[in-house]
Amino acid sequence: MKIKVGTRNGGMPVAFNAVLLSLTCFAGVASQAASGKPNIIYLMADDQNYGSVGCYGNPDVITPNMDKLGAEGMVFDRHYNTTSICMASRATVMTGMYEYKTGTNFDHGDMKPEIWQKSYPVLLREAGYFTAFAGKFGFKVDGRNQGLCPEDFDLWGGGPGQTFYETIKNKSMAKYAEEYPHSTLSYGAFGRDAIREAVKQQKPFCLSISFKAAHRPVTPDPRFDDVYAGKKMTKPANFGREAGEHMSVQSKQGRQYPRFEGWDYDKDYDGVMAKYYQQVYAIDVAIGMIRDELAAQGVADNTVIIYTSDNGFICGAHGYASKVLPMEEAARSPLLIYDPRCPTAGKKLRSPALTGNIDFAPTILELAGLPVPENMDGVSLLPLLKNPAADVREQMAFINAWGRVPTQCLTVLTKELKYTYWWYGDAKMKPVEELYHLTKDPLEMNNLANNPEAEPMLKAMRVKYDAELAQWNQQAVEHNNYRQYGTLFDRSVPWEQKKYTGRVNNGLQ
Template identity: 70%
Template sequence: MAKDSDPSRPNIVYLMADDQNFGSVGIYGNTEVQTPNMDKLGEDGIVFDRHYNTTAICMASRGNVFTGMYEYKTGTNFGHGHMSQEVWSKSYPVLLREAGYATAFAGKFGIEITGLGFDGSQFFDSWGGGPVQTNYETKKNKSMAKYAKEYPHSTVSYGAFGQDFIRDAVKQDKPFCLSISFKAPHRPTTPDPQFDHIYAGKKFTKPANYGRENGTHLSEQSKQGRQYARFTEWGYDKNYDKVMATYYQQIYAIDVALGMIREELEKQGVADNTVVIYTSDNGFLCGSHGYGSKVLPLEEAARAPLMIFDPRSPSAGKKIRSSALTGNIDFAPTMLELAGATIPENMDGVSLVPLLEEPNKDLREQLSFINVFGPDATKSLTVLTKDVKYTYWWYGNDKMEPTEELFHLGKDPQEMNNLAKNPEAASLLNTMRKKYDSQLSIWEKEAIVGSRYQTYPTLFDRNIPLEEKDFNRGKQDPNKR
């Protein structure tokens, strides 16, 4: 441990992939992938098996992470608005810096702050971030261009950025927070060629719920967006092995970058006082149920890997897993508690620090999943507990009617049996409907005033007939994607 380190104010490293699902990591049960550094992080710390992104699309998810709030309070998603400076002022990077932390950010910033655009450089001591999607060519990312000669592909360049910041930060007499948002494995599929050999010629086992034949029981609404078309457009139907090899190769490069960062923590003598968090902004469907991409409330899109290692914790090194229900809104309060800073009352998330001490406990009864991106039909609200997921699909026309989906994830993790019309599940359905109505009521009270988010409680209300709902409410501008 470095001489000036303070165990009560640990360093924090927050690493987030883009579009990495929970099934892409060895420690989550996939024996066909190589993720040695992710697996080691999970073995050193805690693996979270019920971690969800409360909105499964990049801009909105990043808004959730930065602020610890649900989307209807951040006001941030494609076609819905930018983040106001007032909301941003209570984000974890701002509050940690105010608390005396040296802060750094690299990668896909992903949100636009009103009046400031995608440039968050003024809020960090070290900046390697970029606008919109950023680029896989390091030289095309202005803030990272200095790494281009040695690291021409951006994924590993972020590992080098992290190493440099750690070296600089330990020279200062204060703790640090390093945040990196990798572009990988987001499309376009551009893997680092130095890792072409990792999965060359590899064959992969398809998940048990793979293919269109395993999606016939799902709502027609969920099949109206681009997620349905991308099963064929992106080659999951005919080129599964090739598509997945590319996907996993991109993730392998992140694993290398993670290893670089952890190695530097050791080298600089601060590993024993640095909390490392690894996750993804959302999952990825990868052919499950005959869908591609993300956005939908299905497990493969909404769930993501999460490993947290706190070397000071009694759980460290014990290969522990937690089944607690956690969400991306929990990262901001977690980091603030780790830093000994005050958690703002506006945050919807809860700190995960208690789980580092007692992994078997639960912190919440339910969590919500929001989708207001894409066509009207796919917009929905989902509520879930550790074992049960309920979605109300509000949209209807001459080809489909509003419908419900109810899955008992504890018994049916592949979401193959919709219990909504099963008489034996009537009591469970009623319970989940009440949870849904309660969450929708909170949304209605707390949505940003004057925003499009104020329109959705009416659209998503189970008790208002479809003919009384205005289909123009909540419309998305198709030019803003």
Template identity: 65%
Template sequence: MHQGRYILIAVASATLLSVSTAGAKKPNIVYLMSDDQTTYSMGCYGNPDVKTPNLDKLGAEGMIFDNHYVTTAICMASRATAMTGMYEYKTGCNFDHGHMVTGIWEKTYPMLLREAGYMTGFAGKFGFDLVEKPDGKKLPLPADDFDFWGGGPGQTQYATKQNKSMVAYADKYPHSTLSYGAFGSDFVRDAAESGKPFCLSISFKAPHKPATPDPKFDDVYKGKTFKKPENYGREKGKHFSKQSQQGRQYERFKSWNYSDKYDEVMAIYHQQIYAIDVAVGMIREALEEHGVADNTVIIYTSDNGFFCGSHGYGSKVLPYEESSRVPLIIYDPRSSNSGKKLRSEALTANIDFAPTILKIAGLPVPENVDGSDLMEVYGNPKAVIHESIALVNVWGTKATHTMAVVTKDMKYLHWAYAASGFEVTEELYHLGKDPHELVNQADNPEFSPAMARMRKTYDKHLAHWKSEAVPFHKYQAYGTIFDRNGSWADKEALLGKPKRKKDKK
């Protein structure tokens, strides 16, 4: 059907409050993802020390999600999950495990949207590689699977000229963050001129280490001091498991200078995010200039959070709040809920992005997807699309491998590693009353009923892992390793002998 023949049909819905795509002009989608961004790096998440005017405006016009999690707090796995709508153990994709097989890639939202007639564009850190079979040779990045390509391999580079697909922007935008804003603006212009519906995905490198802010914004936080979070420092992390202290995220509290140069480190971190904010403004300006803003849904999030010194940790990976709970803003100009400065406490996760984007486009969602439609929450901020979410780490030092489950108010972590010097450890936090995870209630008799419920929830998610995990890249083994009732001897046989040296930085 030609685009000009679409008939606009407004369909009232108590839950969705959106415009049907069955006969209407299909909506455009802009999906923006930062890298390693914690929630308290934004004004709209309650930090008065930072400047994020464009993101704050986006939040005021759309909806801010206060309980949004990444199911794996590390970039490769998180990005694969966002593209597919599946937990890591179903994508089979993460460092230490393996690349994404093409059969799974073919069911990602960019592939399905382009197949349905959407113009698609990608720029930034792609985050994972493809193989035809689990043990196959790594394939080139899928540039040909997009109409416009500005993506790059690995971590990409902050210097625009070092990113092969973005070299054309290097003279005017020597730092990559603004180059992605320019790429997005150009894509919007060309897509609007084409008349086709479009989906733009941009994956900023910032604020990922090595910290390299755009010098254009050196004055934004010059000499600034920052209030430390309530759970800052080693004293606020003594109740965490011994297992959690074995990975590099523990030593990085000191080696990355959160312990002694907090204001300096955080000024650089926030400066990088300020540049993202400017880039978001560039893209929104282009949407307005080319007349497509009123039919474009914008999603902004991060691939994982960052400890930034909370509990005496740096980096990410572990399923604690600063690492696994991340920003999420959605703005749908077609909805009557927009412009009301709404927030939602609904439990949501990065498994929800692929099904949400496909639903926005009016496309069917593959049956194997684990996520739900975020627009149900946009239509009704009190809607429940998940009772619980699993949080996973099977990367890095084996002692830190863990699975946790989170509900709207509670979080349970099970640390299975029990080699010499360790014992199985459980942690339970009442997030509703203790959002900074300062009191482990696992041994508190008053929380025995809650502990029983969360263990049951954990077992349910593990059963799903056992039945759904891909039969490659060693994911099946964790059905045994994370079993609360299994013997350590069986688990140790699967894990192998522990390494005594530290992770590489």
């Protein structure tokens, strides 16, 4: 058989180029196999509700690549972000620490350089990984230009602030704008390029992509306008204001309560959710682009993929919208992990274990064969991949130290229960408690805090809450106003003796 040989732009013969590419890919795979280190891909959406993925039980959504990732890997049913807002959550993901140890959130302050130096991207690059980042960096590091850290990555496609849906406006991603004018698919293209470059350099790689979608302003990619056009959406059973009458007065003082009406969940639920799901659909397509490239480069069998979101999204549950609050829709997010090397891969398994965004850095470090620094609060999730019936913790904290003062609170979670102490009081409201039995009441429709039959559970959760606050008091950074919460969140201190010293926030982040 004869092979037709042509040339491109006066360069090498096409057939020779193809052979050279094949040899390069083979060399890259051989190098990674010899090192024993897997490639790692961390993909994170913005504001994605766990109910927006088909494998979480929503028949209305179309997410074939996410569903495939879950079927081939593992679906985590009780995954929480320990702070449900962009800046703090992203700082926690990178460092494996609770917010009060990163010292990083809106209206509090930026991350100190010494904290950033213990982040998973820095540690992996020091260990020889090819590291790449694209998308919304989400926080600032003191002393860096615009607070960003492009010099700490081998390939950079990140941007400051919220970034833009228009690819051309994202300086580091502008080269993709002609083919992918909407940013979501441009990140898929960046992922392909990062994989190719790492294979070329014969290095194991860690690729981290933070999509802007599905964050507002609502800006779905128009190429997918037909996906949900005219579709009727199913409202959750806890939808609407009547389903939130039992919730604390404090939780109704923030932007989440008026946004139920302001964002038209009450008037046009189908239309609002169609656009939201359309933004998620574009992420699904980008995942497919990245996985196709892994296969093309011959490295799919040695690449671990983690998919999640920086926080959830309320979408009308209990008559609220947005995020931040400790309710399930805001605090929980999807988590899918696929490790093709794991014996459980491909068995469509789910884990009911309590997991959090504090766990990503330790998990990634263990995957890379690196020690987990003692400063990290999270734990590796690899034991759950081997045994989905296992647990990695008994309890975990959920933090809101941002936004309107009455909405700020501390929550403690177990596999079955959620307890929140709403510390704020004034002439209109008094400090209150909320207790939900999540296995029996996953929609949080029955506050057990005032139920005499639930008194033993309430007392037990108070003890766990106090333990979380004690850890806060012992480990919180001295800067950025985090020490004050040791008193503010203390159940034994009357609210009249408490004084909030931060900024009263009415912002739109």
